[in-house]
Amino acid sequence: MSPRILAIDDTEHLRTVIRLTLEYKKYEVKLAADGVEGLEAARAGAFDLIICDIEMPRMGGVEFVTQYRAEFGPATPIIMLTAEGDEKIKAARAAGATDALAKPFEPMQLFAAIDRHLKERV
């Protein structure tokens, strides 16, 4: 069974690129536009890995990670997508984010990060 990945980003185009990228690896992808939608998706079904933007309206990445960890524990790796030099990445890591990638992301880098964390998880 292919791994299930939840990708959360408020930019429509970035969600599309993430979907196209992950579909190449035949991951099962679920998209959400902000932290609120992300939590709803997580409550509706389990994921093997989560990719999450930091700056988003309604509920940003730091708050999402905090709430997600409180509800679902530390097991699922969360890769943050962040603009370079964003101070909030520290807060996201403190809240329980596993890794961070700079935006714009390079698909090869994303694949490498996903592979690494999925393996570590197993």
Place this chain on the structure above:
Amino acid sequence: MTGNKLLVELPQTADRVRTGVPGLDEILGGGLLRQRVALLKGGPGAGKTTLALQMLVAGATQYDEPGILLTFEQVPSQLFADAAAMGWDLKALHDDYRLRVMFIEPDEVLDNPGRQANRLLVNVAELAEDHGSRRLVIDSLSHLGSILSKDEARAAFIKFMLELKALGLTPIGTAEYLPETGIGGIDAYLVDTLILLERDAERSRRTLEVVKSRGHYHIAGKHPFEIGADGVVVYPHSYPAAAEANAEPAPSPAIPLSSGVPGLDEMLGGGYVPGSTILVAGLSGTFKSVLAAHFLASGAPSTGLWISFQESAADLARSFAGHGIAFADSRIEVFEALTGRDPVQKILSAADDLITGRGIQRVVIDSLNDLAAGLTGEERAEAVRWFLRRLHARGVTVLITQRLARVTGRNPLSEIDHAELADTIIYLGLVEIESRLEKVISVLKHRGGPVAGDLRSIHATNSGLVVSDRFLGVSGVLGGVALGHRKAQIEEIFQPLFFVRDFLKLAGDPGLDPEQRERMLRDMGGETDRVIGLLGRYFDQPQKNNEPKKEARP
């Protein structure tokens, strides 16, 4: 005398004395009470005498109710000259016994106030009986003021007034308003209707208020009035419930009205809702007026009305010509309300007459700020609400511009006055991109349609405003989550490039399923188009069918 079409026709009842003063009868619920005492109080120059005289002239000329003027103060030549300035031929009315003028002394009122003994009452009775006099003005009771403080004189005065009423007359007195005694004083409880006139010299504004109306309905509050060539005209600040004003708004046809700007129509899901109110709010110089002009122009060949407070028709025509909008060809009429002195009710009433008379369906008010000058927020809201109710009942669509004083912060709605009046709110703002200010447009509220809430760039061309696709590189600005614009732009352009670069490498894998390779090539093509589109817009290059694809490619 000026008719006032906006006011409802009130039933002519026998127990009411129509004052004939435009606006006043509506405020009084039909007129003064017959055979009851009315008093007009006000400071010097407030308009008491003019108003009282107008009631007499109207009675004599419009309602077949001759009148009598008892005056302590003026010599005939001066009184007749003052009246002539209002177009009233007092001399002719006097000679005709339709308006008899009598110059009197205080003791003529107070001595032996029985109908047989008092000479003045004998004369008045003769007029009432022989010539049908029905109204009587005493100008002014202040002349009796100090005398009336004595019990005996006061009793005599009350008897005098009772006698007048018994003769079938409706007495109307004038009196100086003394701030130290307020509006009470000795005469307040002798009268049934007390009208206070005030003059605010600083704001060049006159108001009238019914502060007492024993046993009859009236519209409370201070109503602006003017003294013009036709005498006094009162502008009630709110209006009795006319059937039309209370009617349900006309059902909106399903077809939206074009804003005149295709990109904005797209943001609005087709356009404005017919019969709705649109508020266009923004800083100075963000195309508020041009957007409004597009709306009127797109209604051609139907006539649109522009209510202007600052610019003349010629100025507007000149400034919009540069945007490809020809006022004359577009059948836009300009209602100039430039003086800034007219009460807002007068302006809106006159505009309403024009709109009704001409069957106009599109109206622009430019701007809410100017309309508000000299009014409190609540007065303004009330006046605008009244106006909108009337127009909406006839299916008229109204666009109101509003100047914002500063760049809005997290929530532009908080900067916008009277947002509750609008069905659709459009925000025009400025965003700094790489040290350059870009004009942006966003729909903050839209009745009858979804609001995308996104921010788009808006710019002027010589054939009108153009709203572009989603604003390049800027998201969340209105929501307060503004990303670094430059970073966002880099991300928007580089992300598809990174995708294409990496996927080119992957597509070279000889073991790849041909179907997957084909899909990857299609996706790379889509992303390449996207970059071309973004760069083309950024560098103002014409697009050659290379617009970035919408999302959700298969």
